[in-house]
Amino acid sequence: MPTHGLSRRAFIAVAGISVAGALAACTGAPTGTKHLRLSSWNIPLDLESYQAIADEFVASHPGTSVAVEVTTGQFHQWFITRLAADLAPDIIRITPQQIGRYAANGSLVDLTGAVPADYRDDYSEPFWAIGAKEDGLFGVFQHTDNFITYYHRGVLDQIGVPAPASLDEAWHWDEFLQIAREARRVTGGYGFGYGWSGPETAYRWLPIVYQNGGAFLGEDGETPSMDSPEAIEALAFGRRWYAEGLVSPANMSKSGGGAVARDLFLTGQIGLMLDNPESIAALDEGLPDEWGTAPMIRNTGEASDLGGNALAVTRSSKHPELAAELVAHITSRANVVEFCRRGNWLPARSSLDAADIGYERHADTMQQFIDQAGTIPLSMVRAESGRYFSSLNSVFADYLDLCLLGELTPAQSGAQMTEAMRSVTTR
Amino acid sequence: MSPHVESPPRRRARWAPYVFAGPAALLFLAFSLLPIVIAIALSFQDTATLGDGEWVGTANYETMLGDPLLRTALWNTVLFTVGTVPTAMAIGLALAVALNRPLPGRGVLRALFFVPMVAAGVVVGVIMSWIFNPDYGVANNALAALGLGGLPWLTSPRTAMLTLIVVVVWTRIGFCMVIYLGALQSIPAELREAAAIDGASGWQRFRRLTVPMLAPTTSILLILNVVFSLQAFDVIYVMTGGGPGFSTTVLIQYVFRSAFADARMGYAAALGLLLVLILLVFTLLRQRATRRAEELL
Secondary structure, X not given: XXXXXXXXXXXXXXXXXHHHHHHHHHOOOOOOOEEEEEEEOOOHHHHHHHHHHHHHHHHHOOOEEEEEEEOOOOHHXXXXXXXXXXXXXXXXXXXXXXXXXXXXXXXXXXOOOOOOHHHXXXXXXXXXXXXXXXXXXXXXXXXXXXXXXXXXXXXXXXXXXXXXXXXXXXXXXXXXXXXXXXXXXXXXXXXXXXXXXXXXXXXXHHHHHHHOOOOOEOOOOOOEOOOOHHHHHHHHHHHHHHHOOOOOOOOOOOOOOOOHHHHHHHOOOOOEEEEOOOHHHXXXXXXXXXXXXXXXXXXXXXXXXXXXXXEEEEOOOOOHHHHHHHHHHHOOHHHHHHHHHHHOOEEOOOOOOHHHHOOOOOHHHHHHHHHHHOOOOHHHHHHHOOOOHHHHHHHHHHHHHHHHXXXXXXXXXXXXXXXXXXXHHOO | OOOOOOXXXXXXXXXXXXXXXXXXXXXXXXXXXXXHHHHHHHOOEEOOOOOOOEEOOOHHHHHHHOOHHHHHHHHHHHHXXXXXXXXXXXXXXHHHHHHOOOOOOHHXXXXXXXXXXXXXXXXXXXXXXXXXXXXXXXXXXXXXXXXXXXXXXXXXOOOHHHHHHHHHHHHHXXXXXXXXXXXXXXXXXXXXXXXXXXXXXXXXXXXXXHHHHOHHHHHHHHHHXXXXXXXXXXXXXXXXXXXXOOOOOOHHXXXXXXXXXXXXXXXXXXXXXHHXXXXXXXXXXXXXXXXXXXXXX
């Protein structure tokens, strides 16, 4: 009986042609359109905001297109492997702690000519220093966040202590520990929590060192200095948190993945928490109207965590000038306002306050965060956004853990940490 | 003499194995052999990224000799492997023996024990971090309900490794059970009946008959479990990040840290090759032991 279907040879020929065609389509042959890829953390609201801002850009730049992608998995693994394949996105969203290595090793493009000169005037020196290095501008800081003190209203009422309202009323270390002891008595659990979310965020403890006049790296931004008396005194202060049972041992940088402090706060096991704005949504849902905020603690000096993200153009970009132009567009004053309003972020630009952003909720709290951002020291920013910091952060996590656990004395931790840091900076 | 001409079917038959094996061989070359060769080359370089490295001879290997963190990681790897492998295999065997008998709901029980093996390591890690949280975890609440004090589980260098071993054993026993079940069902029933008729007790039948008959399976399971333990990364990364301190930093984690956190690709490649070497030596030893066991049977 005659068959009308494809013969085997015809089928193989058709399949071969199809595969060849498909492969040809994958080669990215020029179509005339300049295509850019922007990669961001997987935060749905932010992905929408980036795409909306990018679409405006495309509308005013005929012959271009922009796709927003998600940065997957561990950042360094993701970025290094894509750079090696020359397939990194044109633009990446990158933290201050990550940017230094890639700015130094030629993985990022100098944006100096593409960013309008007046941008610099709207940034504080520390925030501009995140992207500005000796040999160029390798990123523009888009938004920030930092740590302030959250408190449970009921707990503070029972203690009978008013919460400080402004930076010049912020609790000093000893005052804070005294209140934390009282908070522990009230909660029956612990006094307070610290907002780490895994080993990669160990650096969030560095403000404590700077609050005591210490420094992670010396004046040159490269010499380890965690063995200074000020740094060791800060480590001793941290050790007291755990030795006195004021902080849960589950709440440490390496062993505290997720949001341990927030969970403890929500379950009423702590009455105070040093944390960033990311907790606001969870507290609104779990403890509506039962929480308030006060400035970050201080000692001889003030300091808070350096959170947030910059935008940078990678060396894989086939259209680096266009990508740099898009970075300038996204970090324009108007777009920073829109981005921060939708995503509840703090603006990196100095001229913007909570009223300019128009936050839908907790405008006072957001203004408190914006004010606190002014206490982030330049030397800490230089240390954290320096070329060695991604490696130094692991060392810091190791020895901070050992100190807080009491496995090493503060002096031993400071000395051994400095030695281990030196092996990184002299490598 | 007329020249020998192969018929088309015979010619096809001669090429057929190469055609069928070709794609698999190509994949093996591209994704296994070539990366190993590149890793070997990388281990003689100093590079922060994957490329443009500087040749440094054996410097990375010399660094390994004096690296105290590597010694700690190796020791932790031994502890973790010794803690997980025999325990998972022993419990897996016990479950297989139990579920090889006609029990009500046997199929469901077998599936339930196998489920943890299917779950993604990251998911297991996150859930177990909650369960073993000393402040609000189920584990300490259960101990409290029994009138017992809580344990620090993952937050103390003295208990963190033990907690990880418990979690990994839990994920592994289903796999061991299924393999042992298959092997148990292949032991002829006549042998057990004959031993029973000869007066062997239940324990004697298990000890003198079942265990020796399972020797080849045990060998394979041992190799696979050791490989699994040497490659255990996700659960540890999520649950402890190698801490507290360095108490749960194992070799595979140190390789990852060296490569991506410390940006020492050359050194990480050298560490990775050390791991490969350990696996090779162990596999060869086990193969020799298995051959002897099979000869004795």
